[in-house]
Amino acid sequence: MAAARRFAPLILLLVVLAVLTVRAAEPLDNQDTYFHLRFGHELLGAWSLRDPGSVSSFATAEWVPTQWLPQVAMATVEDRWGLPGVAWLSGLAFVALALTLYAVARRWVEPLLAAPLTALALIASSSGLSARPQVLSYLLVAVTAAAWLSAARSGRTPWWLIAVTWLWACCHGMWPIGLAIGGVAVVAAVLAPERSWPRIARAAAVVALSAAATLVTPVGPKLLGAVLAVDERREFFAEWGRPDPTDPRLLALLALAVVAVGALARRGRDGTRHLREARTLTSLGLLVLAVGAAAASGRTAPVAAALLVPVAATALELRLGDRPAWTRPERVVVLGGAALALAVLAAVVPHTADEPPARPAWADPALDALPDGTPVLNDWDLGGWLMWRHPQLDPVMHGYGDTFTIEELRRNTDILAVRRGWRTLVRETGVSYALVLPSSPLGRALLHEDWRVVHRSPDLALLAPPPGWM
Template sequence: MRDDGARPATSAAPIPRRRPTRATWLAAVAAGLVTALLLRVRTTPDVDLWLHLRTGELLRAGERFGALPDPMAALADRTYVPTQWLAQVAMSLVHDASGTTGIEAARLLLVLALGAAVLLASRAVAGPGASLLATALTMLGAAAAWGERPQLAGVVLLALVVAAWWWASERGRVPWVVVPLTWLWATVHGSWLVGIGAGVVVLVGGALDRRWTGRRLVLVAAVPVLSVAAAAATPLGTAAVLEPFRISSVAGLTANEWQRPTPGNPLLLVVLVACVLALLGVVRSRRRRWTRVLSVAAALVLALAMVRTIATAAVVLAPALAHGLDDLGGRLARAGRDDPSGATPSARGARVPGEWMGWALAAGVLLAVGGWHVATTPFGPPVSERVSAAVAVLPPDAVLAVDGKAVGWVEWAHPDRRPLRDLRAEVYSVPVATDYERFQEAEAGWSGLADRYGVTAVLADRDRPLDAALAGEPAWRVAAEDPDFRLWVRP
């Protein structure tokens, strides 16, 4: 008799191990090619990149953001807590060493790591072919999180945490590795809380599926608690635990990515289709029923909650999706082997001869196509040298308002300038944030807000309402312009 609470082994006739099929090779090429082509969609860096580079520079110089006035934006009336400090410092160091090419190369490697982690999580419960196909769909659903931001590193760590939970659940073990991963994650990005939630989902599902029982279940239940404690043990202390809640409560008011996705959002549709496939697999097989159903439910909540969590939904769903594809594809052992107790059939979690060649093929396609994109694409700044030079010669006391597409770059390229507002939504009270949004959108009374703030220069996006409104005001004149932006000034 076992007394550790782990699921007892069940007996089953041995199943011959199969080599990868042609479908597996095609799935490998698809996974690598889909990911690489998605990387090629963007030819300019994420607008947040420059903000993170500037923050990293300040952190390296000893700035700790513990008091007002804020060193980066003039209207900030709340202190900034750098919950992404390790990632921002690393980004600054990489940029110093190799510029935006180095940043893009790091992004490519992180996307590769994300694909590998998703594939690893999927292989806990599915064969190679289904896992590779699930990885391709997951990468498509998570594509919006591939920007040059700490968020990408957070999604990679989420995939690793999900993989750790599913592998531990399959074997009835305790996923202790999640605790140090959470500590690292809490220094990189505030999304570590999603990892706690994903772990609880697998924990509850595993308990209902009787993957863990008795004393082992108690030990597994301690992992989320210890993970929160690990986050609080980072240099930020309890602020690392509390700050993500403050950010989410404020950012949703003004930031589009923190708001609910529209029904036509293509990445949301990808995740919804993946949820359907995962549930169809549950119909075909009772194995791991509760864990899979709860994973689908968690993915639906995340995908429908806000735009920025569609990517996390795709990653949380990946193992259940792979399981469902395995069932629908016929890889599940048939009636006699579909053991409701959870016996592991077929190649799930077991190495398949030649499988590593499929992994290498997918990685090779991604690195070849993605590497060519990095090497041949000029990832330059959003603003031309002409406009940048005009910003540099503004009077020292100029009060500068900058469009969101360029404000991070201004903070980084012109560190002596403090734009009125930047992209850190959490450092502004609601009245300040809403007033500035009215100004940026040139809503009724915008000129009165400009007078209240004493704005004397505006770097405006030529396609936004504010630029058109400034063109209709005789007091404002264009100091410099390029195809995307105009710098407006007034006495």
Template sequence: MAETRVSRSAPENPVAQPRSSLMPITAGLCAGLVSGLLLRVRTTPDVDLWLHLRIGDLLRSGQRFSEGSDPLASLADRRYVPSQWLSQIGMSAVHETAGMTGIQVLRLLLVLALGAAVLCACRATTGPSPALFATALTMFGAAASWGERPQLAGMVLLALTVALWWQASVRGVVPWAVIPTTWLWTMVHGTWVLGVALGVVLLVGGVLDGCWRGRTAASVACVPAISVVTALMTPLGVSALLEPFRVSAVARLTANEWQRPELDNPVLLVVVLSTVLAVLGLLRSTPRRWTRAITVLAAFALAVWMVRTIAVGAIVLAPALAHGVATLPRRSSPLSAPQGRSPRPVGPETRKTPREWPAWGLAAGLVLVLGGSHIATNDFAAPVSPRASRALSSLPPDSVIAVDGKAVGWVQWAHRDRRPLRDLRAEVYSVPVATAYEAFQEARPGWQEYAETQGLTAVLADRGRPLDAALRGEPAWTVAAEDPDFRLWVHR
């Protein structure tokens, strides 16, 4: 038995190391620059941040979301289940302690952890240089998920789960560490169900490739099932399993990020390019072909399914992408090999080499320096100006207000005595309620009657949206305050 374990852990068809010691450094430079520069793209916080901070504050104060009146939005007609409660409480505590700087530092560290987990997953299939280049592409493809929200922590745990499954398949062992990872993930973000599904995909591929046999295969098959059972052993119980499906069923009807991505979406194009490279790797070499083939199909399906899952597809694809990148300088023809030798197919090389640690350090250092300097030179201001905020505060206490989605979370956090008609939690509204409100925000025919029915007295409208233009033509509405992005309209 011991001899079998040793033979499985030995690298199959090891990747030939590049002769130039500069290649890992170049790859590390590429991975660090891509991640660090992407961190600097946004200078304003994610619009969802404020809502998560508000919910975290409520949870820390003992608020329990039960049936009845919702504490955050007046149109909510379904109960809110805080399926991301651990993340929200953590974000609230960090913000209370260190303010927006603390939130941005937390985001930077999570992005760094995401890159490290992706790199570990890639190293399960190839050497350091291809793994670092693949990490750079993967981080670009996953960049849309880097907002200050629980989803980013979910992506880190997804990448860790990918790494654990791939490392286990290479070594022929049972990925027991996936179980506690999933248990933690259940309390962090609803994407944990995708992690379980991914485990099943990699289990099937690994069995077809002969990575696990006999009792070991039976034990590996238990990991996804046990993960689901332990996920139910959290404060939410069965709701932890049901809530992700309930959220997705409603959000797909109204939320843009739950819609199918446009073909010109830049991160989708990067994932498509990565898919092509992974397919080339499939055509050029044989190790773990079933695992890589099924992974490529699953990742591509996730990427084109909806905007929200492009990042998921990029992370799932990473190990197969790394294998494909490793095949690029090679030729499938025996003529490309030196005389008397046949070309070596690309395979896993999980043992760390001394010269790759500087490359890892360079990549991490660039992320920290570029991301840290961005935090130091930006204030990540609120979406609404102080003038408009003061005007909101001066509204009568019984005002009925509608707030654009880009600012509603901030209004709920900064003006806690206000309860907008609707907020960003798509799952707490029935379809008729959600679609009627969307029609109002788009100023479709009948929007005036909707405003009268709801008794609206104030609207914080995005200056670039149809509702703002429609309000300009209504003499009963006047501007109380405005800034470059929003106008506060009040009913006379």
């Protein structure tokens, strides 16, 4: 029984690492990966962080990069090792997230609990696990929440979070969540009966200085406006919509929440004093924040999972007592398993992730033959690949919404949905060709309008307008 208790969670963690390795070894099929690569190459070239350009004449918003550091890293890796290198880098982020979640949980509970918490969080986060910078935000959410929960217990001020927030602001636009976590911790400290005003002042200073640090990244103060502008664009992106209640991954998120709530409730049977302690109040505040993230959108569901791991672990520690210390075999298995996963990934990705999503044989030669600057009306989901593989073309739309004005995003969605006035909108673009899915509403509408078929396959068509149509 003791051996099973010792080895079963480590076997589960190794299984988790194996699953992440298999996922990272798959072809890079997330279209957003490709516009991140294109932006990274532009930033390595002539673009300025404070005044970048645009890869499309149809995207004219004033914007600044909010994910520039991982984009530059991705482009640098692609220059040296191609798409297999990008896939390995993505796998590194997956493994780092898994190790971070496990280490955060182990801060308070034994491996028998830490491993299932990690597995549940990764299942709940699986919709967001792709070769995109957002994975770094999930990792930093867990780190920041754990830091404030530890501070609530020890009384030490986590000054180092100021540097973490600065780095986070260079990597991804979710950094305000870190400030929200700190704000929860400060409010909890104020409400706790054993409050210490000097400690509260220091904690508030960490939050304030972290916020100030985001204004002095290489992007400058414009970064704040770029993050605030995301909310007004959310209606145009499905991942920012409400989560699908039938999504089975929400069961893993629910399980994490039930563990946290259950552990706090069981502890409460011994009295209510513990509910007023700063660390318990912080846990309760972060639990509320996690529920809000889970309900807000599909994109923030992984944020909720990253928050719930330290919250559930601290709640279980309150119930079960201090966790056992790390053992040497545990360290060897955890770190060795991670190293093995990355080594296997390095050997496999040159054979499994060396090409972008499959396209018809005619696609690349036909598009390469188009003159530089040719305006192309494209399906939204083709934009990332198109701007990466054929940078000489001028696509009407792609998935990086920050570069478009609200009117331009509305134009794009109206064209794709073939809403009233879509013909006028297409004519106003002045495009020479359309690259569309034949089965999409736009593809069917253009074919109905007698657009000439230049090339066509079941899943892709290159069309040209008939004489006089434009």
